[in-house]
Amino acid sequence: MTTLSRIRIGSAPDSWGVWFPEDPRQVPWRRFLDEVAASGYEWIELGPYGYLPTDPAELTEETARRGLKVSAGTVFTGLHHGPAVWEKTWAHVAENAALAQAMGAEHLVVIPAFWRDDKTGEVLEDRFLTPAQWRELTTQTERLAHEVRERYGLRVVVHPHADTHIDGEENVARFLDATDPGLVSLCLDTGHYAYCGGDNLKLIETYGERIGYLHLKQVDPEILAEVREREVPFGPAVARGVMCEPPAGVPALEPVLAAAQRLGVELFAIVEQDMYPCAPDKPLPIARRTRSYLRSCGARA
Numbered sequence: 450m451t452t453l454s455r456i457r458i459g460s461a462p463d464s465w466g467v468w469f470p471e472d473p474r475q476v477p478w479r480r481f482l483d484e485v486a487a488s489g490y491e492w493i494e495l496g497p498y499g500y501l502p503t504d505p506a507e508l509t510e511e512t513a514r515r516g517l518k519v520s521a522g523t524v525f526t527g528l529h530h531g532p533a534v535w536e537k538t539w540a541h542v543a544e545n546a547a548l549a550q551a552m553g554a555e556h557l558v559v560i561p562a563f564w565r566d567d568k569t570g571e572v573l574e575d576r577f578l579t580p581a582q583w584r585e586l587t588t589q590t591e592r593l594a595h596e597v598r599e600r601y602g603l604r605v606v607v608h609p610h611a612d613t614h615i616d617g618e619e620n621v622a623r624f625l626d627a628t629d630p631g632l633v634s635l636c637l638d639t640g641h642y643a644y645c646g647g648d649n650l651k652l653i654e655t656y657g658e659r660i661g662y663l664h665l666k667q668v669d670p671e672i673l674a675e676v677r678e679r680e681v682p683f684g685p686a687v688a689r690g691v692m693c694e695p696p697a698g699v700p701a702l703e704p705v706l707a708a709a710q711r712l713g714v715e716l717f718a719i720v721e722q723d724m725y726p727c728a729p730d731k732p733l734p735i736a737r738r739t740r741s742y743l744r745s746c747g748a749r750a
Contacts, residue, residue: 455715458490462501526561564613570684658712
């Protein structure tokens with residue numbers, strides 16, 4: 450077993466069924482903080498902006514007394530639409546980045562916009578980008594990464610995601626090949642990449658220098674096969690349980706973590722088991738079992 454000395458494990462509101470700033474089906478934020486601390490994790494992400502307190506003083510007090518620290522904030526962007534969306538995008542990014550910076554985080558996770566609605570499955574735009582849209586996506590992402598670094602000192606890590614234009618092997622490679630490694634890194638989400646047909650180990654071996662952050666999750670292969678066959682949108686797929694508790698699914702996390710350790714850099718690996726919506730008593734036992742499993746893989750958490 451590899452000792453994962455360079456991997457810092459944490460969890461996120463997503464593992465408690467939190468997808469939105471406010472939703473009556475989500476656990477209250479204080480309960481999330483209480484339970485993530487009770488499960489033994491030290492690091493968390495901010496989740497959707499507005500779910501946790503956005504006042505840095507309040508959030509610092511709430512996290513500190515539970516022994517928690519923040520690894521990253523998260524934003525959704527539609528940068529393939531070009532300069533026309535820049536001002537609106539930047540306003541959203543800036544408030545997230547400012548809070549992440551105030552909390553001592555070093556990363557901002559950037560997720561591309563969905564091409565179909567993650568709740569209803571409504572098709573919002575073509576699932577394939579034009580060459581011009583690809584150019585806007587890459588150049589505007591570089592611009593965003595530069596501004597975030599210069600103004601907030603954070604590193605942008607772009608998150609390939611199901612039902613977005615940066616999803617599986619072909620599109621991830623195209624995106625990485627067209628962006629500046631000095632500005633843009635990848636948040637490799639093991640579950641999303643597998644969901645979209647990608648080989649996590651191959652990606653780490655091929656683009657290891659671009660891996661700046663990890664999200665850990667697994668996919669249930671049987672449910673995924675059904676989802677693909679019926680072209681089920683991501684939200685309903687999650688409701689069916691397509692993202693499952695490790696080690697029941699794919700990819701196997703121990704070799705992925707070992708490969709990440711071999712990169713020779715410090716990395717966060719944040720557990721994100723998509724479970725929206727879920728019963729309020731479901732996340733904590735899963736979180737405890739998942740942390741125990743990751744420790745069995747060599748994690749320090």
